[in-house]
Amino acid sequence: MSAGFRGQVTLDGPSGTGKSSVARAVAARLGAAYLDTGAMYRAATVAVLDGGVDPDDAEAVARVVAAARIEVGTTAGEEVVLVDGVDVAERIRGAEVTRAVSPVSAVPAVRRQLVDQQRALVEAADAVVVEGRDIGTVVLPDATCKIYLTAAPEVRAERRAGQLGVTDPAEIAALAEDLRRRDEYDSSRADSPLRPASDAVIVDSTDLDREAVIDRVCELAGRAVRAGEWA
Numbered sequence: 001m002s003a004g005f006r007g008q009v010t011l012d013g014p015s016g017t018g019k020s021s022v023a024r025a026v027a028a029r030l031g032a033a034y035l036d037t038g039a040m041y042r043a044a045t046v047a048v049l050d051g052g053v054d055p056d057d058a059e060a061v062a063r064v065v066a067a068a069r070i071e072v073g074t075t076a077g078e079e080v081v082l083v084d085g086v087d088v089a090e091r092i093r094g095a096e097v098t099r100a101v102s103p104v105s106a107v108p109a110v111r112r113q114l115v116d117q118q119r120a121l122v123e124a125a126d127a128v129v130v131e132g133r134d135i136g137t138v139v140l141p142d143a144t145c146k147i148y149l150t151a152a153p154e155v156r157a158e159r160r161a162g163q164l165g166v167t168d169p170a171e172i173a174a175l176a177e178d179l180r181r182r183d184e185y186d187s188s189r190a191d192s193p194l195r196p197a198s199d200a201v202i203v204d205s206t207d208l209d210r211e212a213v214i215d216r217v218c219e220l221a222g223r224a225v226r227a228g229e230w231a
């Protein structure tokens, strides 16, 4: 599978499974656009924090996010994330935003607003790789190829630690607890909980390196396109 892909590849799954790194590489290989929907919920969280609002106050969160202009780019390798015109690409990866993003993303009005934006961005692209938590289930139920990435919790925590340069065992344990809490929150919320779509292919990356996961996703995307042509 190389140039010529047309359609949507969705990559959902919990934190630290490799969604972002795999989605970016797959998009580059397929010559497709790339949409990081987690970055949009993180940007909304910046607006909430700067608005001086409690992330657990759903009504206030919905009000602040409705008034915010959230913009994300769709080119892999060029992370563009703006809130009211201000570049927040670096800030959205910080601990303050990571701590507050789950309650913000659980607010139905916030989800409706961002899902509308996500669908518009996807419609503008002939080929796109979209990563998140509810892309195969809610945002793009008719996507060409749906992948659900998983990995053992301790492996995910180690990967996240490696990414952040954390080596202290106590800090790694805290990261693992952070991932566990966020997965639980994201999986148990009422609106669009994290779960695999019934027609998603589950890829367990516990014992696969990044390149192997990228190969597998590209192979599945190629297979889905061929199946669609024959249907």
Ligand SMILES: Nc1ncnc2c1ncn2[C@@H]1O[C@H](COP(=O)(O)OP(=O)(O)O)[C@@H](O)[C@H]1O
Pocket (backbone or CB within 6 Å): 013, 014, 015, 016, 017, 018, 019, 020, 021, 022, 159, 160, 162, 163, 205, 208, 209, 210, 211, 213
């Ligand atoms: N299959 C893999 N094996 C080892 N490390 C990986 C693998 N996939 C991703 N990584 C690394 O794990 C870290 C977290 O990956 P990331 O793509 O940010 O995950 P997610 O978007 O699911 O949270 C990154 O440093 C990434 O390079």
Ligand SMILES: Nc1ccn([C@H]2C[C@H](O)[C@@H](COP(=O)(O)OP(=O)(O)O)O2)c(=O)n1
Pocket (backbone or CB within 6 Å): 014, 015, 016, 020, 037, 038, 039, 041, 042, 101, 102, 105, 106, 131, 132, 133, 134, 135, 182, 186
């Ligand atoms: N489609 C999505 C994407 C992310 N979210 C929420 C839930 C996640 O905890 C946060 C952050 O997502 P992000 O993909 O950036 O998180 P990780 O990189 O996996 O740590 O946003 C969501 O509710 N729906």
